[in-house]
Amino acid sequence: MRLAAVPSESWRAMALNPLRTGLTMLGMVIGVAAVVAMLAIGQGAQAVVNQQIASMGSNLFLILPGAATSGGMRMGIGTALPLTAADAQAIGELPTVTASAPMTSGTAQLIHASNNWSTLVYGITPEFWAARDWKIDSGEMFSETDVRSAARVALIGRVVAENLFGNADPVGETMRIRNIPFTVVGVLAPKGQSLDGRDQDDTVHVPLTTAQRRLFGMQIPGAIRFIIAQSASLETMDTTEEEIKRLLRQRRRIPPGGEDDFTVRNLTATAEAAAISARAMSFMLGAIASVSLLVGGIGIMNIMLVSVTERTREIGVRMAIGARRRDILVQFLTEALTICILGGAIGAALGVGGAWLAAELADMQVVVTVAAILLSFGFAAAVGLFFGFYPAHKAARLRPVEALRYE
Amino acid sequence: MSGASLIRVEGLAKRYGNGGEPEVEVLHDIRLEIRPGEFVAVMGQSGSGKSTFMNILGCLDTPSAGHYYFDGRDAGGLAPDELAALRNASFGFVFQGFNLLRRVNALDNVALPLLYAGIGKGERRARARRLLEEMGLATHAHHLPNQLSGGQQQRVAIARALANHPRVILADEPTGNLDTQTSQEVMGIFQRLNREQGITLILVTHEAEIAGYASRLVRFLDGRIVHDGPVHPQ
Ligand SMILES: Nc1ncnc2c1ncn2[C@@H]1O[C@H](COP(=O)(O)OP(=O)(O)OP(=O)(O)O)[C@@H](O)[C@H]1O
Numbered sequence: 001m002r003l004a005a006v007p008s009e010s011w012r013a014m015a016l017n018p019l020r021t022g023l024t025m026l027g028m029v030i031g032v033a034a035v036v037a038m039l040a041i042g043q044g045a046q047a048v049v050n051q052q053i054a055s056m057g058s059n060l061f062l063i064l065p066g067a068a069t070s071g072g073m074r075m076g077i078g079t080a081l082p083l084t085a086a087d088a089q090a091i092g093e094l095p096t097v098t099a100s101a102p103m104t105s106g107t108a109q110l111i112h113a114s115n116n117w118s119t120l121v122y123g124i125t126p127e128f129w130a131a132r133d134w135k136i137d138s139g140e141m142f143s144e145t146d147v148r149s150a151a152r153v154a155l156i157g158r159v160v161a162e163n164l165f166g167n168a169d170p171v172g173e174t175m176r177i178r179n180i181p182f183t184v185v186g187v188l189a190p191k192g193q194s195l196d197g198r199d200q201d202d203t204v205h206v207p208l209t210t211a212q213r214r215l216f217g218m219q220i221p222g223a224i225r226f227i228i229a230q231s232a233s234l235e236t237m238d239t240t241e242e243e244i245k246r247l248l249r250q251r252r253r254i255p256p257g258g259e260d261d262f263t264v265r266n267l268t269a270t271a272e273a274a275a276i277s278a279r280a281m282s283f284m285l286g287a288i289a290s291v292s293l294l295v296g297g298i299g300i301m302n303i304m305l306v307s308v309t310e311r312t313r314e315i316g317v318r319m320a321i322g323a324r325r326r327d328i329l330v331q332f333l334t335e336a337l338t339i340c341i342l343g344g345a346i347g348a349a350l351g352v353g354g355a356w357l358a359a360e361l362a363d364m365q366v367v368v369t370v371a372a373i374l375l376s377f378g379f380a381a382a383v384g385l386f387f388g389f390y391p392a393h394k395a396a397r398l399r400p401v402e403a404l405r406y407e
Numbered sequence: 408m409s410g411a412s413l414i415r416v417e418g419l420a421k422r423y424g425n426g427g428e429p430e431v432e433v434l435h436d437i438r439l440e441i442r443p444g445e446f447v448a449v450m451g452q453s454g455s456g457k458s459t460f461m462n463i464l465g466c467l468d469t470p471s472a473g474h475y476y477f478d479g480r481d482a483g484g485l486a487p488d489e490l491a492a493l494r495n496a497s498f499g500f501v502f503q504g505f506n507l508l509r510r511v512n513a514l515d516n517v518a519l520p521l522l523y524a525g526i527g528k529g530e531r532r533a534r535a536r537r538l539l540e541e542m543g544l545a546t547h548a549h550h551l552p553n554q555l556s557g558g559q560q561q562r563v564a565i566a567r568a569l570a571n572h573p574r575v576i577l578a579d580e581p582t583g584n585l586d587t588q589t590s591q592e593v594m595g596i597f598q599r600l601n602r603e604q605g606i607t608l609i610l611v612t613h614e615a616e617i618a619g620y621a622s623r624l625v626r627f628l629d630g631r632i633v634h635d636g637p638v639h640p641q
């Protein structure tokens with residue numbers, strides 16, 4: 001009853017000084033808004049990376065011809081001994097490898113009716129699908145027979161389908177790749193961007209042999225551009241990498257001590273690194289925003305200390321007529337907490353709005369979670385309690401005579 | 408000499424001193440008893456320790472030595488919150504400078520002790536309004552202190568002192584800031600409260616005329632009581 005009545009005393013005091021209350025609150029509003037917005041943007045970035053990782057397939061290696069230098073630069077593909085479909089097959093037979101897909105690629109002009117579109121065309125085997133975990137929306141995957149016979153069939157991405165066929169169903173239709181007619185056998189499910197920022201929906205997949213023989217003739221027959229290999233599990237990744245290296249050195253007759261003339265890139269590790277950096281960025285953004293919350297808290301403490309000093313006589317009067325220490329403590333703590341919680345609520349709303357604006361204007365992906373809002377809200381309340389306690393305690397500890405005598 | 412004393416002070420001393428400075432004793436070995444319903448005027452030259460003594464009586468300050476019994480209870484043994492409760496329930500304070508909360512209207516100023524007594528809002532308001540009426544301030548309930556004259560402010564302060572039906576009113580130079588006529592009005596109120604409601608009144612003043620309203624006079628000199636007797640010796 002009594003403690004419930006005391007807060008109304010603080011609210012009255014706050015209402016009497018709206019400008020000061022508002023400015024103090026502004027510190028909290030900005031702090032909480034910054035935390036909520038930064039967390040939303042950080043978590044958005046994480047979500048993007050996670051989607052990319054999920055879309056990539058798990059435990060993958062990318063094997064390229066040519067040595068990797070420390071700077072990550074590769075010798076031109078043409079200068080090195082190319083990889084072949086036979087290499088891919090041999091890798092596929094390694095004990096810890098569950099799938100191995102030879103691939104080749106190149107850009108090509110596509111034509112259907114009066115529409116034309118330039119995009120990346122991959123030559124693949126159906127085995128690739130097992131590793132990539134990629135759905136087909138309509139139609140179906142081409143078969144081993146199609147690969148063997150170098151059939152002119154193609155799977156197209158969503159973006160390609162829209163640009164060439166508009167709203168019509170492309171399955172069964174004919175289009176031209178580098179002027180060679182192909183039949184569209186399927187449309188791929190949307191997958192979004194890959195880790196290197198390429199739009200995976202803007203691609204065409206044809207049988208490897210078709211690509212090799214009809215589209216991108218290589219100097220050396222049977223040459224492919226790269227191999228995608230999948231390890232059985234995360235734990236076998238290291239073993240797989242060793243096995244692949246040993247096998248390729250053997251097949252390519254590299255003498256002991258000689259440098260690899262090929263590169264085995266652990267895609268999962270790359271993805272992991274991207275995820276870690278996204279997480280680090282998210283954390284950094286949150287930490288920076290937290291500083292503004294801290295500054296807001298210090299602002300509250302400052303104003304509360306001034307307020308306690310200014311109202312020393314009032315505190316003395318209240319004590320003389322019967323306020324206990326607890327009543328004074330509650331009164332000033334309520335003031336700090338009200339500023340924080342109200343400021344926190346406004347800040348959370350602004351933060352969500354800011355994140356939404358960032359999503360709209362900067363085309364960023366943002367993730368606003370209830371947990372993030374509650375977290376910054378709780379943080380705001382904690383800041384209020386922490387920075388409000390000292391001034392409130394100071395007020396409550398005043399001795400009645402001294403407070404009354406204060407000028 | 409009938410009945411037990413309401414206030415009993417024994418060997419009370421008050422010393423001030425901070426850090427390295429030598430302590431200064433401003434009250435020496437004070438001995439005093441006040442029975443319920445008395446009206447005591449306290450006089451003495453400036454700096455003689457009257458306010459210091461009043462603050463100790465009102466439990467706003469603690470003695471350095473000696474004992475203070477209020478209604479038989481040793482106030483020296485009470486915790487800060489118990490002292491707060493005692494002030495709330497048993498004492499009413501009237502100050503020279505009124506000490507009303509500046510930004511709070513007359514009604515809420517009067518109701519404030521009731522808030523700390525844990526009384527509900529409705530009753531707080533009703534009681535405060537009645538007290539203001541008794542002080543002839545019914546039409547000024549919603550005025551802020553700076554919209555009231557000195558005499559009106561002091562009457563609001565008296566209404567506030569009365570809010571919790573105190574047993575004692577401690578008034579430290581309550582007419583110090585008032586003109587003669589207003590002083591007489593205020594003293595009339597005190598006299599009525601003392602006679603009609605039996606409230607014990609202890610009042611500090613520099614003016615013999617004001618002391619004349621009381622029935623007993625205590626005179627301080629340099630931290631000691633040098634005179635204690637009826638105001639109008641027969
Ligand atoms: N906080 C303090 N620290 C040190 N000395 C103090 C303090 N408060 C009061 N004194 C001293 O105690 C003495 C008594 O002061 P007090 O205020 O009780 O006098 P008073 O009789 O009320 O005087 P006045 O008539 O002017 O109000 C004075 O000498 C004063 O300087």
Ligand SMILES: [Mg+2]
Pocket residue numbers: 457458459579
């Ligand atoms: Mg004095």
